[in-house]
Amino acid sequence: MRPETEGQLAELVRDAAAPLSIIGGGTRLWPGEGQGERLDMTGLAGVTLYEPEALTLVVRAGTALEDVRQVLAAEGQMLAFEPWGRQGSTIGGVAAANASGPRRVQAGAARDALIGVRFVNGQGDVVRNGGRVMKNVTGYDLVKLMAGSRGQLGALTEVSLRTAPIPPVAATLALADLDAAAAIPALASALGGPFDVSGAAWLPGHGALIRLEGLAASVKARVADLTARLSVFGTVSEGDPDAWSLLRPAALSHETWRIVCRPGEAATLLAHLPAPSSLDWGGALIHVDLPVDCFPELPPFSGHARRISGAEPLVVPAPDPITARLERDVKSRLDPRGIFAGAA
Amino acid sequence: MIQMPPPDASVLAQRQAIVQALRDALPGAVIDDAAETRAYECDALSAYRCAPLAVVLPSTTEEVSRLMRLCHDLRVPVVPRGAGTSLAGGSMPTEDAVIIGLSRMTEVLEIAPGDRLIRVQAGRTNLSVSGAVDGLGFFYAPDPSSQLACAIGGNIAMNSGGAHCLKYGVTTNNLLGVTLVLMDGSVVELGGPMGEGSGLDLLGVVCGSEGQLGIVTEATLRILPKPAGARPVLIGFDSSETAGACVAAIIRAGIIPVAIEFMDSPCIRATEAHAGAGYPDCGALLIVEVEGTAAEIGEQLTLIRDIATRFDPIEFRESRSEDESRRIWLGRKSAFGAMGQMGDYICLDGTIPVTALPQVLAGIGRLSRDYGLSVANVFHAGDGNMHPLIIYDANKPGDLDRAEAFGADILRLCVQAGGCLTGEHGVGIEKRDLMSEQFAPADMEAQMRVKDAFDPDWLLNPAKVFPLEVSASRRERRLNRPADAA
Ligand SMILES: Cc1cc2nc3c(=O)[nH]c(=O)nc-3n(C[C@H](O)[C@H](O)[C@@H](O)COP(=O)(O)OP(=O)(O)OC[C@H]3O[C@@H](n4cnc5c(N)ncnc54)[C@H](O)[C@@H]3O)c2cc1C
Ligand SMILES: Cc1cc2nc3c(=O)[nH]c(=O)nc-3n(C[C@H](O)[C@H](O)[C@H](O)COP(=O)(O)OP(=O)(O)OC[C@H]3O[C@@H](n4cnc5c(N)ncnc54)[C@H](O)[C@@H]3O)c2cc1C
Numbered sequence: 001m002r003p004e005t006e007g008q009l010a011e012l013v014r015d016a017a018a019p020l021s022i023i024g025g026g027t028r029l030w031p032g033e034g035q036g037e038r039l040d041m042t043g044l045a046g047v048t049l050y051e052p053e054a055l056t057l058v059v060r061a062g063t064a065l066e067d068v069r070q071v072l073a074a075e076g077q078m079l080a081f082e083p084w085g086r087q088g089s090t091i092g093g094v095a096a097a098n099a100s101g102p103r104r105v106q107a108g109a110a111r112d113a114l115i116g117v118r119f120v121n122g123q124g125d126v127v128r129n130g131g132r133v134m135k136n137v138t139g140y141d142l143v144k145l146m147a148g149s150r151g152q153l154g155a156l157t158e159v160s161l162r163t164a165p166i167p168p169v170a171a172t173l174a175l176a177d178l179d180a181a182a183a184i185p186a187l188a189s190a191l192g193g194p195f196d197v198s199g200a201a202w203l204p205g206h207g208a209l210i211r212l213e214g215l216a217a218s219v220k221a222r223v224a225d226l227t228a229r230l231s232v233f234g235t236v237s238e239g240d241p242d243a244w245s246l247l248r249p250a251a252l253s254h255e256t257w258r259i260v261c262r263p264g265e266a267a268t269l270l271a272h273l274p275a276p277s278s279l280d281w282g283g284a285l286i287h288v289d290l291p292v293d294c295f296p297e298l299p300p301f302s303g304h305a306r307r308i309s310g311a312e313p314l315v316v317p318a319p320d321p322i323t324a325r326l327e328r329d330v331k332s333r334l335d336p337r338g339i340f341a342g343a344a
Numbered sequence: 345m346i347q348m349p350p351p352d353a354s355v356l357a358q359r360q361a362i363v364q365a366l367r368d369a370l371p372g373a374v375i376d377d378a379a380e381t382r383a384y385e386c387d388a389l390s391a392y393r394c395a396p397l398a399v400v401l402p403s404t405t406e407e408v409s410r411l412m413r414l415c416h417d418l419r420v421p422v423v424p425r426g427a428g429t430s431l432a433g434g435s436m437p438t439e440d441a442v443i444i445g446l447s448r449m450t451e452v453l454e455i456a457p458g459d460r461l462i463r464v465q466a467g468r469t470n471l472s473v474s475g476a477v478d479g480l481g482f483f484y485a486p487d488p489s490s491q492l493a494c495a496i497g498g499n500i501a502m503n504s505g506g507a508h509c510l511k512y513g514v515t516t517n518n519l520l521g522v523t524l525v526l527m528d529g530s531v532v533e534l535g536g537p538m539g540e541g542s543g544l545d546l547l548g549v550v551c552g553s554e555g556q557l558g559i560v561t562e563a564t565l566r567i568l569p570k571p572a573g574a575r576p577v578l579i580g581f582d583s584s585e586t587a588g589a590c591v592a593a594i595i596r597a598g599i600i601p602v603a604i605e606f607m608d609s610p611c612i613r614a615t616e617a618h619a620g621a622g623y624p625d626c627g628a629l630l631i632v633e634v635e636g637t638a639a640e641i642g643e644q645l646t647l648i649r650d651i652a653t654r655f656d657p658i659e660f661r662e663s664r665s666e667d668e669s670r671r672i673w674l675g676r677k678s679a680f681g682a683m684g685q686m687g688d689y690i691c692l693d694g695t696i697p698v699t700a701l702p703q704v705l706a707g708i709g710r711l712s713r714d715y716g717l718s719v720a721n722v723f724h725a726g727d728g729n730m731h732p733l734i735i736y737d738a739n740k741p742g743d744l745d746r747a748e749a750f751g752a753d754i755l756r757l758c759v760q761a762g763g764c765l766t767g768e769h770g771v772g773i774e775k776r777d778l779m780s781e782q783f784a785p786a787d788m789e790a791q792m793r794v795k796d797a798f799d800p801d802w803l804l805n806p807a808k809v810f811p812l813e814v815s816a817s818r819r820e821r822r823l824n825r826p827a828d829a830a
Pocket of ligand 2: 387388423424425426427428429430431433434435446466467487488489490493494495496497498499500501502503504505506507554555556558559560561680768769770805
């Protein structure tokens with residue numbers, strides 16, 4: 001099914017008798033997703049409104065992420081949260097996945113840039129929330145609820161986003177000798193000072209990576225100050241500016257795990273894991289490839305680990321019973337018939 | 345005039361028994377004496393008042409949980425309260441409601457500079473959160489003007505903003521987690537590292553839910569390293585239109601200052617009379633603040649000066665010292681106080697797309713003439729969050745009604761321009777009945793279903809946010825169901 005208008009989509013959902021799987025580009029489905037009949041969102045495409053001087057973009061959910069990038073770049077702007085995607089990834093998929101890249105430490109996640117949504121709920125009703133202005137506390141913030149909801153609450157038809165200017169200059173610093181665990185205190189030191197860091201990551205073969213962006217003189221001054229500060233952790237050199245695009249688990253192994261933790265917990269977790277494929281957000285995000293069904297016993301930590309490839313969905317630790325009950329209730333109230341089965 | 349639903353007669357009839365049950369549950373924390381509950385009759389929307397059934401001041405999450413379970417079982421509505429600075433009537437009680445106030449819950453629970461976070465009890469004031477990490481070189485970014493008084497729990501409930509949110513975002517962008525007590529007394533942790541839990545973003549919908557989904561007892565907040573320095577410039581223009589065009593040009597040039605504040609001439613004149621900050625007498629002025637090291641500040645200000653020059657500013661005043669910076673901010677910070685000197689006022693906070701600024705300001709001017717009431721504009725221009733202040737005389741019969749009608753028309757104008765009713769103060773009771781201007785029935789139905797999931801009996805702050813007729817069937821459902829224990 002590939003509706004071309006919101007009205008058609010609403011009708012489809014109203015008439016649906018069995019679960020549907022909402023698919024944008026289908027470029028990053030999680031285990032367990034994509035089971036029902038496919039509801040292809042790419043028919044709902046195109047920019048509705050773009051006001052660069054108001055930093056506002058309103059776009060239909062099935063629009064290709066690449067198209068959005070081009071429209072913004074033509075005006076010297078970007079999506080500050082740096083979403084990742086492949087040929088075909090859609091902006092609706094980005095919003096529904098809360099897909100957020102390295103700049104999250106500075107500019108926030110997709111959910112922070114998302115200022116409005118339109119979606120069709122499980123009963124086929126069109127719901128609007130938020131709008132096109134960046135400050136808005138009118139009624140409940142269902143925009144945040146929809147961000148990252150992975151198609152479980154409704155099908156996004158249109159999203160409004162706050163855009164940002166592309167910084168004129170970027171510099172990458174590397175501490176090439178540091179392993180993942182040793183990188184964490186260096187990243188914390190950079191993020192803990194007045195350097196306006198816009199990326200703090202670790203990659204095998206690159207070591208610790210730190211990015212600074214902004215006006216030319218400012219970047220130059222911060223590079224000098226930060227280099228001095230970080231020299232206690234090892235040799236600071238110029239890093240590969242292309243490394244930032246390698247931070248994603250591009251080719252998923254049999255089992256890729258995504259772990260979110262406090263940076264201060266990361267070193268302990270890493271001690272229980274094989275070498276990670278990347279660290280991001282100053283150590284708060286760990287990606288690691290594991291053999292099938294080999295997730296190790298981890299000491300208690302304040303975040304969670306999710307298997308993002310593999311046969312079955314799995315989250316460790318399982319959500320507490322009250323959170324699980326609230327999530328179930330919210331889902332069943334927005335989608336009483338369970339039309340948007342989604343992932344577990 | 346804003347209406348409230350009639351109180352639940354069965355609750356009022358049980359008054360003594362309810363107060364006694366609260367006392368038994370939490371000795372030494374219950375206030376029901378009429379002289380003492382008066383302090384809780386209203387918030388900063390002080391034209392509307394009502395004494396609550398009782399006030400309880402717990403000290404721990406466990407105590408909040410115990411009280412909530414009790415009120416739940418007795419079917420008594422609860423109104424959460426922080427510092428009572430809401431401008432929307434969010435924390436105003438009803439006669440049949442118990443206020444659970446967090447003023448005793450002010451502890452810092454954890455500071456983790458390496459993880460760039462602080463965990464506090466939710467009754468702690470906004471400013472004292474920054475105070476707790478100041479010595480470590482950090483600060484908490486959202487800075488509502490009420491920050492000396494208002495509590496973090498209230499900030500979370502209202503998703504409050506501040507002057508610096510153009511760069512740092514509002515509360516929701518700086519909130520990593522909460523401990524939430526639900527109406528039935530159950531306690532849940534939402535959020536996590538980076539503000540992310542493993543499932544739906546329930547934290548995101550709790551933030552801004554105006555105390556209707558649960559009571560926040562603890563909060564984990566993102567803290568940021570303090571910038572090396574900050575410097576404001578003051579730019580005066582001949583008209584509001586020119587000032588608005590200059591804001592758009594600055595943003596269009598790729599510069600995002602930490603703050604762009606706007607004042608129109610009625611506001612400038614009033615604050616000059618009151619605070620004597622030395623502002624130029626002109627059509628409108630901007631205060632633009634930039635941050636960083638001296639070199640960074642210089643670089644940004646050069647660009648801003650180049651842009652501003654294209655708009656023939658009457659004055660471009662760059663601060664060269666701490667004292668000059670303070671003087672530039674002085675008038676802006678005393679603007680509300682100055683308005684208070686001119687008479688009683690209603691402060692609105694509708695947001696508009698910044699591109700609609702000239703058109704909306706002109707519309708407000710027309711309405712001001714039609715209603716015969718003066719209005720001053722002072723607001724966060726970078727994000728379009730307006731703050732029209734309508735001056736009226738509370739002692740003049742009919743003046744409040746007229747001012748409210750004028751305010752409602754301004755908010756309609758904001759919605760028509762593509763904006764919204766409230767950018768940071770919240771809906772409360774004040775804008776409750778205007779919600780239908782912005783939302784279709786299905787939009788509000790979806791929001792109310794979220795409340796159904798958290799508070800199925802609609803006991804928590806029930807008469808707020810949604811127009812009374814829209815929430816009536818849900819609120820009245822409870823009245824037809826007997827209490828468990830009473
Ligand atoms: C190489 C690669 C690396 C990636 N790495 C990361 C990463 O590190 N971090 C990260 O956060 N993301 C990552 N992603 C995810 C990706 O950026 C987003 O998920 C998004 O771009 C996928 O878009 P899509 O249109 O293909 O979505 P799909 O793969 O089609 O769908 C993704 C999810 O969103 C739902 N969905 C899609 N469209 C809608 C809609 N209109 N309404 C409601 N629900 C919808 C689907 O049901 C599904 O649950 C990566 C993707 C790729 C291809
Ligand atoms: C002079 C002045 C200036 C102001 N400036 C700004 C500004 O710049 N920006 C801005 O955004 N606002 C501003 N405000 C509005 C107000 O200060 C904010 O809304 C503030 O967040 C309210 O906090 P509070 O602790 O006083 O909450 P209260 O007024 O006590 O309560 C506000 C709402 O939150 C709920 N609530 C309170 N605590 C909790 C809790 N722990 N858990 C769940 N719900 C809770 C209440 O039920 C109520 O609905 C200003 C107000 C004044 C009087």
